[in-house]
Amino acid sequence: MQDLHKEADNARNYLSKIAKFAEAKFDEHLPPESDVPCNLHKAMRYSVFAGGKRLRPGLAYAAFELFGGKGDSIWKATSALEFLHTFSLIHDDLPCIDNDDYRRGKFTAHKQFGEATAVMSGDALCVIAFELMAKTGNAKAVEILAQKLGTYGMIGGEMTDIDCEGKKVSLETVDYIHYHKTAALIEASLVIGALLAGAPESDIKKIEQYGKSIGLAFQIVDDILDIVSTTEELGKDAGSDVASGKATYPALIGLENSRKKALELYEDSLKPLAEIKGDTSILKSIAAFIILRVK
Amino acid sequence: MQDLHKEADNARNYLSKIAKFAEAKFDEHLPPESDVPCNLHKAMRYSVFAGGKRLRPGLAYAAFELFGGKGDSIWKATSALEFLHTFSLIHDDLPCIDNDDYRRGKFTAHKQFGEATAVMSGDALCVIAFELMAKTGNAKAVEILAQKLGTYGMIGGEMTDIDCEGKKVSLETVDYIHYHKTAALIEASLVIGALLAGAPESDIKKIEQYGKSIGLAFQIVDDILDIVSTTEELGKDAGSDVASGKATYPALIGLENSRKKALELYEDSLKPLAEIKGDTSILKSIAAFIILRVK
Numbered sequence: 006m007q008d009l010h011k012e013a014d015n016a017r018n019y020l021s022k023i024a025k026f027a028e029a030k031f032d033e034h035l036p037p038e039s040d041v042p043c044n045l046h047k048a049m050r051y052s053v054f055a056g057g058k059r060l061r062p063g064l065a066y067a068a069f070e071l072f073g074g075k076g077d078s079i080w081k082a083t084s085a086l087e088f089l090h091t092f093s094l095i096h097d098d099l100p101c102i103d104n105d106d107y108r109r110g111k112f113t114a115h116k117q118f119g120e121a122t123a124v125m126s127g128d129a130l131c132v133i134a135f136e137l138m139a140k141t142g143n144a145k146a147v148e149i150l151a152q153k154l155g156t157y158g159m160i161g162g163e164m165t166d167i168d169c170e171g172k173k174v175s176l177e178t179v180d181y182i183h184y185h186k187t188a189a190l191i192e193a194s195l196v197i198g199a200l201l202a203g204a205p206e207s208d209i210k211k212i213e214q215y216g217k218s219i220g221l222a223f224q225i226v227d228d229i230l231d232i233v234s235t236t237e238e239l240g241k242d243a244g245s246d247v248a249s250g251k252a253t254y255p256a257l258i259g260l261e262n263s264r265k266k267a268l269e270l271y272e273d274s275l276k277p278l279a280e281i282k283g284d285t286s287i288l289k290s291i292a293a294f295i296i297l298r299v300k
Numbered sequence: 301m302q303d304l305h306k307e308a309d310n311a312r313n314y315l316s317k318i319a320k321f322a323e324a325k326f327d328e329h330l331p332p333e334s335d336v337p338c339n340l341h342k343a344m345r346y347s348v349f350a351g352g353k354r355l356r357p358g359l360a361y362a363a364f365e366l367f368g369g370k371g372d373s374i375w376k377a378t379s380a381l382e383f384l385h386t387f388s389l390i391h392d393d394l395p396c397i398d399n400d401d402y403r404r405g406k407f408t409a410h411k412q413f414g415e416a417t418a419v420m421s422g423d424a425l426c427v428i429a430f431e432l433m434a435k436t437g438n439a440k441a442v443e444i445l446a447q448k449l450g451t452y453g454m455i456g457g458e459m460t461d462i463d464c465e466g467k468k469v470s471l472e473t474v475d476y477i478h479y480h481k482t483a484a485l486i487e488a489s490l491v492i493g494a495l496l497a498g499a500p501e502s503d504i505k506k507i508e509q510y511g512k513s514i515g516l517a518f519q520i521v522d523d524i525l526d527i528v529s530t531t532e533e534l535g536k537d538a539g540s541d542v543a544s545g546k547a548t549y550p551a552l553i554g555l556e557n558s559r560k561k562a563l564e565l566y567e568d569s570l571k572p573l574a575e576i577k578g579d580t581s582i583l584k585s586i587a588a589f590i591i592l593r594v595k
Contacts, residue, residue, distance in 0.1 A: 036451055041476075042459040045451055096423060101415035120396035121462050124419065128391060129455045131423065135430045136446030144439045151431030156331055156340055160424045164337040167416050181336075 016294035074202025162186030188220025311589035369497030457481030483515020
């Protein structure tokens with residue numbers, strides 16, 4: 006475990022470094038608040054700059070570096086990925102969905118700007134993300150992004166998550182939800198970073214497999230944190246999963262077994278990495294960071 | 301006026317013909333209801349197949365034909381355009397925005413499937429539209445689509461429309477709203493059809509200009525119809541603009557002047573068409589159809 010903590014620290018430093026660059030690009034890629042419709046642009050910026058680890062940009066950049074990517078196109082992709090993540094959070098927090106008041110220690114978009122503006126700011130972030138990804142000139146990257154995001158990806162997972170609230174569900178269904186709701190966009194980040202770097206198809210499959218394992222691990226750890234943390238520590242409503250009867254690993258197999266499962270997934274994630282030529286050490290560190298994630 | 305009616309009939313026949321092809325493609329491009337999440341796929345299909353003139357697919361196809369386009373890519377674009385139009389209607393109808401119960405004579409998505417599914421089905425239609433557009437392999441088409449749709453396009457117009465409800469606004473603001481909320485996606489349809497056909501940049505500018513005029517005309521006629529029609533005739537809540545204090549031409553300059561303005565815009569739309577080499581007669585007919593639009 007000592008080694009894992011060292012790995013996690015390593016990842017934390019890397020992610021902070023990439024986050025700094027990525028955030029400067031978010032600012033460049035988002036419309037200024039002074040442009041009409043000002044309040045909508047303000048709402049988009051409020052949610053994007055509410056904080057966060059910028060994990061998806063970090064993963065995309067790590068994959069891009071691993072496969073020797075050159076040039077600026079990756080920063081369009083990192084903005085697109087973070088904007089899509091933000092879009093999904095804004096819509097998930099809506100009163101008609103999760104009805105959450107806090108996110109990252111601040112009011113959620115609809116609490117701060119009203120529901121109409123929240124819906125529209127999510128829509129606008131989704132659209133601008135596709136614009137940025139299209140500006141890489143890589144139509145295949147746009148296509149993959151949409152697939153990972155759509156009803157066979159993230160949105161499919163979110164919808165099933167909503168539909169299953171308060172119902173007794175199998176571990177298989179929980180896996181379906183997590184793989185789609187959470188892992189899909191993490192996979193997309195890695196695949197798109199690799200694709201923009203010109204990685205071979207076989208390596209893209211491997212890095213996608215790594216993403217699938219850390220994506221599920223990420224969600225399990227998130228659900229553990231929802232139980233063991235306070236609202237203050239989380240920056241969002243703690244205990245909300247239990248309160249709304251969400252389908253989670255801790256709810257189905259308990260906290261201790263959930264921790265074990267996360268550790269297993271960490272081990273699983275390293276296997277495809279070992280088959281890739283090149284320095285995958287930072288991705289290994291990020292996997293450790295994910296399972297040891299604390300505020 | 302006799303001639304205009306003949307033109308409009310001509311356009312109606314053309315649009316019906318294209319709609320038949322386009323709708324067969326919608327069916328092919330939308331996930332089947334039997335796929336998980338079934339209810340979400342059902343909701344997406346419900347809204348897409350609720351009817352409509354399929355004006356945007358018709359315009360895209362007409363532009364594609366005008367510039368000698370060949371191949372199947374146009375049908376991915378026509379689906380993308382109609383799915384985006386549907387996405388915008390679903391979100392606009394939401395209780396937190398226009399709060400409309402009826403659309404095309406049927407319950408709106410949120411009345412039929414609940415708000416969470418309505419939000420998600422809109423999101424999913426937006427995402428699948430970008431997937432389809434990316435599948436044309438034309439990254440530029442994706443970029444233009446996103447620009448016409450984003451905060452400097454359709455979404456910007458919608459947001460300003462919401463923000464101006466119940467307020468006294470200038471004709472300049474009404475123009476801003478209409479050009480963005482309505483004309484932008486109509487322009488996108490024409491530009492993308494032309495782009496996929498390989499039209500020269502100068503012709504693309506002209507067809508965009510035509511789209512701007514008919515787009516504004518379309519919205520003015522829509523707002524006239526909202527006043528002079530019954531809910532049954534419209535298939536949606538009649539008189540809702542006046543009730544909610546919407547910024548419209550009839551509200552600002554009266555019905556008669558609004559009709560005159562629509563006719564002027566029809567004349568304006570013909571000018572850029574006259575400068576394009578090739579047979580623009582069907583686009584001329586569609587302009588007539590738009591200003592003479594009846595149920």
